[in-house]
Amino acid sequence: xxxxxxxxxxxxxxxxxxxxxxxxxxxxxxxxxxxxxxxxxxxxxxxxxxxxxxxxxxxxxxxxxxxxxxxxxxxxxxxxxxxxxxxxxxxxxxxxxxxxxxxxxxxxxxxxxxxxxxxxxxxxxxxxxxxxxxxxxxxxxxxxxxxxxxxxxxxxxxxxxxxxxxxxxxxxxxxxxxxxxxxxxxxxxxxxxxxxxxxxxxxxxxxxxxxxxxxxxxxxxxxxxxxxxxxxxxxxxxxxxxxxxxxxxxxxxxxxxxxxxxxxxxxxxxxxxxxxxxxxxxxxxxxxxxxxxxxxxxxxxxxxxxxxxxxxxxxxxxxxxxxxxxxxxxxxxxxxxxxxxxxxxxxxx
Amino acid sequence: xxxxxxxxxxxxxxxxxxxxxxxxxxxxxxxxxxxxxxxxxxxxxxxxxxxxxxxxxxxxxxxxxxxxxxxxxxxxxxxxxxxxxxxxxxxxxxxxxxxxxxxxxxxxxxxxxxxxxxxxxxxxxxxxxxxxxxxxxxxxxxxxxxxxxxxxxxxxxxxxxxxxxxxxxxxxxxxxxxxxxxxxxxxxxxxxxxxxxxxxxxxxxxxxxxxxxxxxxxxxxxxxxxxxxxxxxxxxxxxxxxxxxxxxxxxxxxxxxxxxxxxxxxxxxxxxxxxxxxxxxxxxxxxxxxxxxxxxxxxxxxxxxxxxxxxxxxxxxxxxxxxxxxxxxxxxxxxxxxxxxxxxxxxxxxxxxxxxxxxxxxxxxxxxxxxxxxxxxxxxxxxxxxxxxxxxxxxxxxxxxxxxxxxxxxxxxxxxxxxxxxxxxxxxxxxxxxxxxxxxxxxxxxxxxxxxxxxxxxxxxxxx
Ligand code: HDD
Ligand code: HEM
Ligand code: HEM
Numbered sequence: 001x002x003x004x005x006x007x008x009x010x011x012x013x014x015x016x017x018x019x020x021x022x023x024x025x026x027x028x029x030x031x032x033x034x035x036x037x038x039x040x041x042x043x044x045x046x047x048x049x050x051x052x053x054x055x056x057x058x059x060x061x062x063x064x065x066x067x068x069x070x071x072x073x074x075x076x077x078x079x080x081x082x083x084x085x086x087x088x089x090x091x092x093x094x095x096x097x098x099x100x101x102x103x104x105x106x107x108x109x110x111x112x113x114x115x116x117x118x119x120x121x122x123x124x125x126x127x128x129x130x131x132x133x134x135x136x137x138x139x140x141x142x143x144x145x146x147x148x149x150x151x152x153x154x155x156x157x158x159x160x161x162x163x164x165x166x167x168x169x170x171x172x173x174x175x176x177x178x179x180x181x182x183x184x185x186x187x188x189x190x191x192x193x194x195x196x197x198x199x200x201x202x203x204x205x206x207x208x209x210x211x212x213x214x215x216x217x218x219x220x221x222x223x224x225x226x227x228x229x230x231x232x233x234x235x236x237x238x239x240x241x242x243x244x245x246x247x248x249x250x251x252x253x254x255x256x257x258x259x260x261x262x263x264x265x266x267x268x269x270x271x272x273x274x275x276x277x278x279x280x281x282x283x284x285x286x287x288x289x290x291x292x293x294x295x296x297x298x299x300x301x302x303x304x305x306x307x308x309x310x311x312x313x314x315x316x317x318x319x320x321x322x323x324x325x326x327x328x329x330x331x332x333x334x335x336x337x338x339x340x341x342x343x344x345x346x347x348x349x
Numbered sequence: 350x351x352x353x354x355x356x357x358x359x360x361x362x363x364x365x366x367x368x369x370x371x372x373x374x375x376x377x378x379x380x381x382x383x384x385x386x387x388x389x390x391x392x393x394x395x396x397x398x399x400x401x402x403x404x405x406x407x408x409x410x411x412x413x414x415x416x417x418x419x420x421x422x423x424x425x426x427x428x429x430x431x432x433x434x435x436x437x438x439x440x441x442x443x444x445x446x447x448x449x450x451x452x453x454x455x456x457x458x459x460x461x462x463x464x465x466x467x468x469x470x471x472x473x474x475x476x477x478x479x480x481x482x483x484x485x486x487x488x489x490x491x492x493x494x495x496x497x498x499x500x501x502x503x504x505x506x507x508x509x510x511x512x513x514x515x516x517x518x519x520x521x522x523x524x525x526x527x528x529x530x531x532x533x534x535x536x537x538x539x540x541x542x543x544x545x546x547x548x549x550x551x552x553x554x555x556x557x558x559x560x561x562x563x564x565x566x567x568x569x570x571x572x573x574x575x576x577x578x579x580x581x582x583x584x585x586x587x588x589x590x591x592x593x594x595x596x597x598x599x600x601x602x603x604x605x606x607x608x609x610x611x612x613x614x615x616x617x618x619x620x621x622x623x624x625x626x627x628x629x630x631x632x633x634x635x636x637x638x639x640x641x642x643x644x645x646x647x648x649x650x651x652x653x654x655x656x657x658x659x660x661x662x663x664x665x666x667x668x669x670x671x672x673x674x675x676x677x678x679x680x681x682x683x684x685x686x687x688x689x690x691x692x693x694x695x696x697x698x699x700x701x702x703x704x705x706x707x708x709x710x711x712x713x714x715x716x717x718x719x720x721x722x723x724x725x726x727x728x729x730x731x732x733x734x735x736x737x738x739x740x741x742x743x744x745x746x747x748x749x750x751x752x753x754x755x756x757x758x759x760x761x762x763x764x765x766x767x768x769x770x771x772x773x774x775x776x777x778x779x780x781x782x783x784x785x786x787x788x789x790x791x792x793x794x795x796x797x798x799x800x801x802x803x804x805x806x807x808x809x810x811x812x813x
Contacts, residue, residue, distance in 0.1 A: 053459075054411070054412075054415065054455035054458060054459065055452065055455045055456060055459065057415070057419070058448065058451050058452050058455055060419065061418075061419060061422055061448055061451065062445075062448045062452075064422050064423065065422070065441065065444045065445050065447075065448050066445075068425075068426060068433055068437035068441065068444075069437050069438055069441025069442075069444070069445060070438070070441075072433065072434045072435070072437045072438055073434065075426055075433065075434070075437065076426070076430050076431075076433070076434045078426075079423070079426035079427045079430050079433070079743075080427075080430050080743060080744060080745065083427050083743065083745050086423055086427060087427070087751065087754070090419070090420045090423055091758065093416060093419060093420075094416045094417070094420065094758065094762070097412055097415065097416040098412055098413060098416060098762065098765070100412075101408060101409055101412040102409070102765070102769065105405045105408050105409050105769075106769055106772065107405065107769070107772045107773045107775070107776035108772045108775070108776060149744035149745075149746075154746060154747070157745075158745055301437075301438035301441075301514075302438065302512075302514050304514055304515065304516070305438040305439070305441065305514050305516055308441075308442060308516045308517070309441060309442075309445060309516075312442065312445045312446060312449070313445065315449075316445070316446075316448070316449035316452070319449065319453065320449060320452045320453065320456070323452075323453065323456045324452075324456055327456050327459050327460060
C-alpha cells in the first residue's frame, strides 16, 4: 500500500511539474515575446489551457495532501524551515491565478488589461523560480535542524537554506524548463509565421535550459553540494541526463516535420527524464540537512492510515483520470493537433 | 502581541476571507443552473444572458476561492506544524476526498465554461449541476475536518501519542453532521440573500427591471427556504455543543453560574473581570430547554471550569448574539418574500426592495460570526482537550509581517473582485450589448493579422 501512495505522490508531482509547469511556461513565453506576438500567444494559451487550467493546479493540492497525511514528519520539516520561500510561492500562485481569470472574465476591456497582463506574466515567471528554490532548499544541504528556536539566529534557520546562488540556479532552471515545455506545446497550436515563432522560442529555451543545466552541475560540483555530487556519481542519473540530451535531436526533427503529438510526447519525456535523474540518486533521502540526510520514509503514518489513503487515491484516480481525459478530448486538446489551425473564429461562437 | 496571536489572526483572516468565496462558489452554480434550465425550457434570451453573467461571476469567485484555498492548505502546516504533524494522518481522509471533489468540480467547470454549443445541450447543463454538487461536497468534507477538531475521535491518545488511528471514524466524528448541515444551509442563506440584494438594488434603481426581477426571484427562493431551516439546524448544533463542549456553550450564553432551569440571556454586556453580565433580557428556563430539551436540566456555568480552559467569553457571546439575531431577521425576510407572492402590490413598493438591499450582506456577517463562535469558543484548544493552540504554533518568529502581508494582499484582492462584479452588473444593464469602444490602448493590443485580439476577453469567448 505504501507503494501505491508513493506512486501517486510521484505521479502528482510529475503532472504538476508537467502541466502546471507548461501553464507557468505559457506566461513566461508571453513575457519573453515581442509585443506584437503577445496577443497571439495570449489567445492561444487561453484556448489550449483554458479548460484544464483549474485542474492543472489541483495536482499541487493532491501532492500536499498526500505529504501531510502519509509523510507528516517530512511535511513538518518542509513547512517549518521553508516557510518564507513557500509564502513567496503562494504569493506568485495567487497573483498569476487571479490575473489569468480577471483578464478573461472582466466585463469591460480597458486599461486594467495592461495590469492583468503584467501581473500574469511576472507571476508566471517568479512562481516556478520560487518553487525551484524551495525544492533546492530541501536537497541543497543548507537546512539547519534545531530544537532550540529561541537561541538560533533567524537568518541561519529560515533564510540561508533557500537564499543562495545554487537555489537560484535551480529556480531559473525550472522556470526555463517550464518555458521550454510551453513553447513546445504551443507549436502544435499555431500555423505559418506564428508557428515558426514558437519553434524559435522553443529552440531558445532549449538552449537556455541546457546552458543553465550545465552551470548548475558545474557550480554544484565545485561548491561541493552533495546532491549534485551524488547525482554525478550515479550511473543511472547520468544515463538519464545523457539520454535526455540525445533525445533533443529527435525532438527537433519532430518539431520541424510538424509531428505535434510526437513532439509533445518527447518534450514530456525530457522532463520525466530530468526529474527521474534528479530524484533517483537520492531517493528516498529527499531532505538533506547540514548534518544528515533524512528519508521520506522516516516517520511515515501508521499502516492503517497509509492503506486508507491508498484506497482513497485509487478510487479518486479511477473517477478523475477518465473525466480529465474526456475533458481534454472533448476540447480537442489531443486531436486538434492533427488538423490545421483553421477553427479560430468559430471556436468561440 | 505575540507570535501566536499574529498566527491566529492570520489564520482567522485568511479563513474568513476564503469562506466568503467558498460559499459563493458553492451556491452560485445552482442559480446558474436554474437560469440555464429556464432558458432551455422557455428559450427566453434573458435567461441565457443571466446564466452567462452568473457564470462569469462563478469563474471569478471560483478562482479567488481556489487560490485562497491553496494558500490555506499550505498555511495549515506553515502556521500550525505541530498540529498537522499529528492531525494530518488522522483527518487526512476528508482532505483527500476533498481533493477528489475539487478535481471533479474543476473538470465539470472546464466542460461547462467551454461547452456552450459544443456539447449536447442536456449534458452541458448537467455538468453545471456537477459543479454545484461537487462544491457542496467539498464544503461538507472540510467542515468535517473542522468537526474533528471540536470532537476528536478515531484514535487513542496515550502518553502524548496518537495510536490506533481510524480515519473513517475521524471523518464521521460526532460533530460532523450538525456542523456540515448548518454550514451548508448557511452558505445558501448568505449567498442567496446576497445575490438577491444585488439584483434588488438594480430594480430599486430602475435598471433593466425585467432581467433583474427574474434574477431576484431565482436567488431569493433559495434564501427564503433555507432561512427557515437554519434556526432549526442551529438548535441541533446548540444541543450538540451542550453535550460535547459544555464550556463553549457556557461562553456562547455568557453563563457563569451552574444552575438548574437556567435562563437564556439575550444581548447583555459581558464583564469578564467580575464574571457578570449586565443589561440583558432574561427568558426563564429557556437555556436549559434549548440545550437539553428539559426546562429543569442543569447547565454548567463557566465558574465550574478551570481558568486556563476558558475561551474569551465576550467575543464568543457577542458573536453568538450577532449570528442568532441575523438568523431571526433573515427568517422574517423569507417570510416577507413568501407573503409577497400573494400580495403582488408589494413588489411596487420601494421599501420592499430596500429591505432586501439592506439585508444583503447580513448572511455573510452571520457566517463570520458563526465561525468565530466555533473557533474562538474552542480556545485554548486546537484539538479539543488534546492539544493546545499555543503548542501547535510555528516556531518561526515574525508572524506579524506575514499577517500584514496577507492582510494587504487579500484586501487588494477583495477590492478588485468587488470592482469586477460592479463592472459585470453595469455591462448587464447595457440593454443591447454594446461592444466596448475601441480606444487607443486597445488598438495597440489587437494585432493586425487578428483583430479579434483583446475583444475576445471573456465577452465573446462564452457568448455566442
Ligand atoms: C448565514 C449564516 C448563519 C445563520 C443565520 C445562523 N448560523 Fe449558526 N453558524 C453559522 C452560520 C449561521 C456557521 C458559520 O455556518 C457556523 C460556524 C460553524 C458551523 O458549523 O456553522 C455556525 C455555528 C453555529 C453553532 C456552533 C456549532 C459548533 O460549534 O459546532 C451554533 C450553536 C449555531 N450556529 C446556532 C445557530 C442558531 C441557534 C441560529 C438561529 C437563528 C443560527 N446559528 C443562525
Ligand atoms: C472557512 C471557515 C472557517 C472560518 C471562518 C474559521 C475561523 C477561524 C477563526 C476565527 C480562528 C481563530 C480562533 C482563535 O484562535 O481565536 C480559526 C482558527 C483555526 N481554524 Fe478555523 N475556521 C474555519 C474553518 C476551519 C476548518 C475547516 C479547519 C480545519 C482544518 C480550520 C482550522 C483552524 C485552525 C488549525 C486554526 C488555528 C488554531 C486555533 O485557533 O484553533 N478552520 N479559524
Ligand atoms: C469550513 C469551511 C470551508 C468551506 C465550506 C470550504 C469550501 C470550499 C469550496 C466549496 C471550495 C471550492 C472553490 C470554489 O468553488 O470557489 C474551496 C476551495 C478550496 N478550499 Fe476550502 N473550504 C473551507 C475551508 C477550507 C480549509 C480550512 C482549507 C485548508 C485545508 C481549505 C482548502 C481549500 C482548497 C485547497 C481549495 C482550492 C481547491 C480548488 O482549486 O477548487 N478550505 N473550499
